[in-house]
Amino acid sequence: MELSTYLSVLQRRKWFVILSVLLGTAIAAAFTFLSTPQYAASTTVRVLTIGSTDSSARPDITYTERLVNTYSRIITGNNVRRQIMNELGLENMPIISVQSIAGTELIRIVAEAPDPEDARDIANAAADVLVDENREFFSGGAGQTLKDILSEQVDQALIALNEARTNYDAALAASPPVETAISAAREALETRERTYTSLLTQYEAARLEEAVRANAITIVEEANAPNRPAKPRHPVNLALGLAIGLIGGIALALLAENLDTTLYTAEQIENATQMETVGTIPASKDDLSIARLGAGHYPQLESFRRLRTNILASGSGGSQVALLTSAKRGEGKSTVSANLAVTIAQSGREVVVVDCDLRLPTVHKLFDLPNKRGLTNILAGEVSLDESMQYSAFPRVQVITSGPLPPNPTELLGSQRMLDLIEQLKTQFDFIILDTPALLSVADAAVLAPAVDNVILVVAQSQTRRGDVQTVRRQLSSVRVKSIEVVVNRAEPNGSYAYYEAEAR
The missing domain is CATH 3.40.50.300 (P-loop containing nucleotide triphosphate hydrolases)
Structure with a gap:
């Protein structure tokens, strides 16, 4: 059909459109004004993507998204939400969502609650839980770390080094000195020194990386109690109800026209x-x-x-x-x-x-x-x-x-x-x-x-x-x-x- 035909149909079936728009707007208004207001507070957190860059220092987008999704699942999981509910003495499980801020290492933890102060406390508590979970994981709370393994190996290498040094000193003090024994003791000492130095270097690097990873999540901005509710959004809901009513009315008008065999033009x-x-x-x-x-x-x-x-x-x-x-x-x-x-x-x-x-x-x-x-x-x-x-x-x-x-x-x-x-x-x-x-x-x-x-x-x-x-x-x-x-x-x-x-x- 041409546009003029559609307009003619809508003019003829205008009451379908008018009533549908009124109904859609009325339902949206009832839902909007009868809904309990929800306040939203957000805490901004920085997530360092350590080890996720190449030689050009360009972030690996896939890795970053995966990391953000992982933290999001942790925060929105039932265990974390139940922990926050118990800590704050809430009656219901808190509503928490995570949003990544494009082009940055920042994520926003958003909490919703009927009370503005509860929303603020939930967002801040969620950020604290995330920081603690990350620190505990990279500090050995989840088991033996690479730093711990290297520490044990460094200790063993130091014992072996001291033993090699004692043997070398004994070879030098022997009378008469035996050159072959001194040479063998010196070679063993040098080997133990290289091993110790290598393990110590690896240990220091692991310790540094663990320290950085343990503090990879930092709170940039804490949440404040909002002044106005975030939901319901009156203009948006009413506009949406009007739009749905308009679309529904047009659809009903066209359906009625298709089913009606009366000749109107x-x-x-x-x-x-x-x-x-x-x-x-x-x-x-x-x-x-x-x-x-x-x-x-x-x-x-x-x-x-x-x-x-x-x-x-x-x-x-x-x-x-x-x-x-x-x-x-x-x-x-x-x-x-x-x-x-x-x-x-x-x-x-x-x-x-x-x-x-x-x-x-x-x-x-x-x-x-x-x-x-x-x-x-x-x-x-x-x-x-x-x-x-x-x-x-x-x-x-x-x-x-x-x-x-x-x-x-x-x-x-x-x-x-x-x-x-x-x-x-x-x-x-x-x-x-x-x-x-x-x-x-x-x-x-x-x-x-x-x-x-x-x-x-x-x-x-x-x-x-x-x-x-x-x-x-x-x-x-x-x-x-x-x-x-x-x-x-x-x-x-x-x-x-x-x-x-x-x-x-």
Whole structure:
């Protein structure tokens, strides 16, 4: 669908959108104002990524993320949170989260609590626990470290060195001195010295690294008690509720439009009927009577003039016979028939309206004429055409009312007498309008359709369903009519209609 179509749907289904927005906003407001305020306090901690750099001193991003994730799991774990809960005497497990500050070695420990001071204490306690856990781990609390192992080896190397030195001194003091023994003792002493020096160097490096690692986590900024609650966020929640309501309303509107088979626009009617639309008659708050139309009532007069132009343009030049029908009752076909007759007569043509609705006739009411005799009397051979013809209040418009209601209207309308009557009327009038019953109710219109030049299907906008007009199209196609055209009745007024209406007032 085009954007204009979507906008038309939303305009038509605006209450879905409005109610959904109101509901979404109301739920968000209720959740926001009834929720217990939550205060958030944060402690900033620095994490040194020792051993995570290469020769270019560029941090290993993967290692850093892994390290931060590890600390995050430690802090947010149940053991740490339970420890903090017990230390602070809290009733519930504290809410703790960890956020890394991009491009730095800093992480932020965030604690949430209904009380601002509790939030501050929880954040600071979590940072203290992290520092202590790290110090204990790298200080041997978790078992023997590399420094401890090297310390033992240094002690053993020192004992071996002292023993080698004693042996060397003894070799020098021997009398007489034995050069081979002195040489062997000196070589052993030098070996012990190298071993001791190497282990001592490794020990010092391990001790230094352990000391640094034990203090790799330092508190940069302690948490303070917040002044305002962090949750609920009133503007954000209300905006979110409004947005969700708006999206939900639009979705409901589109779903309702998809499920609703009522034809709301001329475009929908054309797509459903696959027929050409020759006229659109706008809806009116006032009664659309032929008396008002004849007096020059806008905008309907302009609409009927356009309809007249389109219908006459499709004719072959001689007398035209048009059959007006609709899918169901109440779509305004008889009113359209009467007004079309008046409008065509205003162009100087002789017009006759024949009320072929022998079940619920209304043409005589529209023209304010008696209905004592009419079409049924002609078809029964009781009266002649001239005897049943009545002049209306409008120049060049004559009417044949239905007459008494017969028991067999379909048979009468499909009889040879009816066909002969149509031929007779064509010799006397320029335009013949046959007002027939709704097609889905009875077959009266279908039996007459092959005998006319044009079938005009009146479709009331926003009242007719897609399936109904499609059924009518199939019925008319099955009887091989010459031409089928559509008139959209009771259409929503557009800007031009509003203009003409204002001019008429």
